[in-house]
Amino acid sequence: MYILYDIGGTNMRLAALKDLQTFGEAVHIKTPQNFDEAMKQFSQTALKLADGEKIFGVAGGVPGALNHDKNSLYHSPNLTGWDGKPFQKVLSHALGGAKIFMENDTDMIGLGEAAFGAGKGRNIVVYMTVSTGVGGSRIVNGKIDPAFWGQEPGQQIIDPSDRLYDPGTLENYVSGGGVERIYGKPAYEITDAAVWDELAKWLAYGLHNSIVHWSPEIIILGGSMMTKQPGISLDAVRGHLRKIMKIFPELPELTLVGLGDEGGFYGSMQYLQVKRDAGEIA
Incomplete structure (x- = not known):
């Protein structure tokens, strides 16, 4: 089981991806400005989408510049409360050790359009x-x-x-x-x-x-x-x-x-496919 996400300053969307080929219907959540509350709602939604299955990988786009290690936001104009917070670490712990991948949201949409659009x-x-x-x-x-x-x-x-x-x-x-x-x-x-x-x-x-x-x-x-x-x-x-x-x-x-509004999900799916082929996730 894999989870795709697309986070914006107003809303965030998550979807389940079982076979790295097709994803399910997205769940929409208002994006909390408070980082801890956002991670709580994210992880609860992801676990609900997984429905008891082990989550091997999570990938998606976030609105802003990432730090060099790509494990947290360096600066997001619309989510300043997330800046410098341990996005990858917190979610991996909450989701049973799943590999967490994050990229700029525009990069993920571009990847989706290049691979599928x-x-x-x-x-x-x-x-x-x-x-x-x-x-x-x-x-x-x-x-x-x-x-x-x-x-x-x-x-x-x-x-x-x-x-x-x-x-x-x-x-x-x-x-x-x-x-x-x-x-x-x-x-x-x-x-x-x-x-x-x-x-x-x-x-x-x-x-x-x-x-x-x-x-x-x-x-x-x-x-x-x-x-x-x-x-x-x-x-x-x-x-x-x-x-x-x-x-x-x-x-x-x-x-x-x-791809309309789904470009980010398609990009995240392509991203996970590449990571699996490279042996970085199961």
């Missing part, structure tokens, strides 16, 4: 989410690309003049949170097509940087700013990228997510 069959995949914030990950040959501190393409500077916001990062210019700060209203209330085209252009600048740094075969875009309407047009982003890109003869494929 829009990037299936591609060797180098970039996943970018444009939602309340902006995050991204690079998946190479079915594995999360190693990084010393993690991958944060949303923090790249795309406007050193800071004309719209200081600092002029991709996240501050195209995320839902950034758009609301700049324009004074939620993104879903903006109906001016010129604004949305401007957002597509800023996003194209950021994607251009990711392309020349990471050289992917495909870029998969997700998050509410891309998948909901009104939203940033994929065609508009592609058009701006064609004008900007000079160094490479062609652009990587640009597409939207294929």
